[in-house]
Amino acid sequence: MRVLLTGVGTRGDVQPVVALAAEMRRRGHDVKLCVPPNFIDWVSGMGFTATPIGIAMRPPSGAAAAQASIPTPEQIRALVEYLVRDQFDATASAAEGCDVIVAGGAHQYAARSIAERLGIPSRVAVYAPVALPSPDHAPDGEPGGDSEENLRRWQGESRSWNERILERLDDNRKRLGLGPLSDALGHILGENPWLAADRVLAPLPATPGLQVTQTGAWILPDQTPLEPALEAFLAASDPPVYVGFGSMPADQQTGRIVIEAARAAGRRVVLSQGWAELGLGDDAADCIAIGDVNQQALFPRVAAVVHHGGAGTTTTAARAGVPQVIVPMFSDQPYWASRVRALGIGTSVARGALSAESFQAALGNALDRGVAARAAALASTVAVDGTAVAADLIERASA
Known part of the structure; x- marks a missing residue:
């Protein structure tokens, strides 16, 4: 055919x-x-x-x-x-x-x-x-x-x-x-x-x-290995928080707000620069910036996934069994944020309401043991x- x-x-x-x-x-x-x-x-x-x-x-x-x-x-x-x-x-x-x-x-x-x-x-x-x-x-x-x-x-x-x-x-x-x-x-x-x-x-x-x-x-299976620098970062301490907005036109301020809030919560950060080319703002050892990455290999090794709410990223994070924090921007992203909340596997913050305080609260809720347990349990149900x-x-x- x-x-x-x-x-x-x-x-x-x-x-x-x-x-x-x-x-x-x-x-x-x-x-x-x-x-x-x-x-x-x-x-x-x-x-x-x-x-x-x-x-x-x-x-x-x-x-x-x-x-x-x-x-x-x-x-x-x-x-x-x-x-x-x-x-x-x-x-x-x-x-x-x-x-x-x-x-x-x-x-x-x-x-x-x-x-x-x-x-x-x-x-x-x-x-x-x-x-x-x-x-x-x-x-x-x-x-x-x-x-x-x-x-x-x-x-x-x-x-x-x-x-x-x-x-x-x-x-x-x-x-x-x-x-x-x-x-x-x-x-x-x-x-x-x-x-x-x-x-x-x-x-x-x-x-x-x-x-x-x-x-x-x-779902496109991905066997691409993680870069050595990322592997070393992951192995150095507790699981970090992944932050990435894919192809969305996120601004640098959004990246800084999320990084500051994660740090305030005592979490390290893996920042996916994405099409917006987000930057870390400093060279502190608790954060690493990456380009394109095999999310299927990375997500099971992080504490939470912060993203824009695209269908693919939401599904990959759900398969990995990790909590999600969604910052929806447009199109179907508010829908995926609503589903993550309804299923109890994460939280969301409206982009217009995003601040260090609001994001820190959302991240804290997502990292709750009950949310993490539900996310882990749901993973096996994703076809x-x-x-x-x-x-x-x-x-x-x-x-």
Whole structure:
């Protein structure tokens, strides 16, 4: 079978698709990938044929960040127009000769249209329940609230999607000889989307009008060893606190607040610099700064994981059985913070309320023995077969 897997966005959007690609290749299938240009070298190094799609989502840092300006509405419209057309062109090119298309993430403008044009099956997978219209939550919000109000907000979200991209979708579908659409978001998700998230961490909500299949999280096994300096730091004393905000545009002040609070609590710190290139601020021996790291190897060796609340990091920390402190910034991150609190495996601090005092209190709560015990107990319930479930579905769809 020839499979096209496409992922757009940051590492958290792309890595699950690569995990599924690895499982499909292991089963003997021919796999192609569409990924943003900054991930081409990474996936090519893993032996995959990859086509660039979209733009590198990495935000500017340092002097470039200071000089960056907020884009105008006209610039945003031009960017969206470019992204939609580019997705159609890149996906169409990569999909030639393929038997099925699977797209990861909710911003997959072209995958289902290209599959329609080729007459092949396709599925779109999202990584968090809040990407699915539901009376159980508002768009990108925390679970709960009034169900009728949530549905009204989803209607507004659908209108917003139409305003942003419906005309652009129709223009590109016309190039393919396809008819116009009436519902951009509904078309992108399709009637049978997948939820690539763990059933315990992210239970499936009510989804009227959709037949959602929950596969479990798509986890890419990582055997990369930790750097010697990090190994020595971990071995030198009690387990430290890990702090990292991944691809989020966290500022230096956020890093300093967290480090100071961890120190005040008597904890050492492993600081993942991330795309924001966070710095330690001093060369004290109780902190170490690191770049990209194998979280699967590191997290079981720390006392707590402080992060932004991405789906992948939340799942990896839960698998490691360690408490979490989430500082959510946008998108689905407030949802994951709410789930960590609801499960009793950690705490969260709203970014706008972040201070040394508020974070120290949150960290203290997360390091409570009861929280640590619940986190350890939950670890064994997190499923690791999500890619296998998805691969089975792909094979059945193309049989």
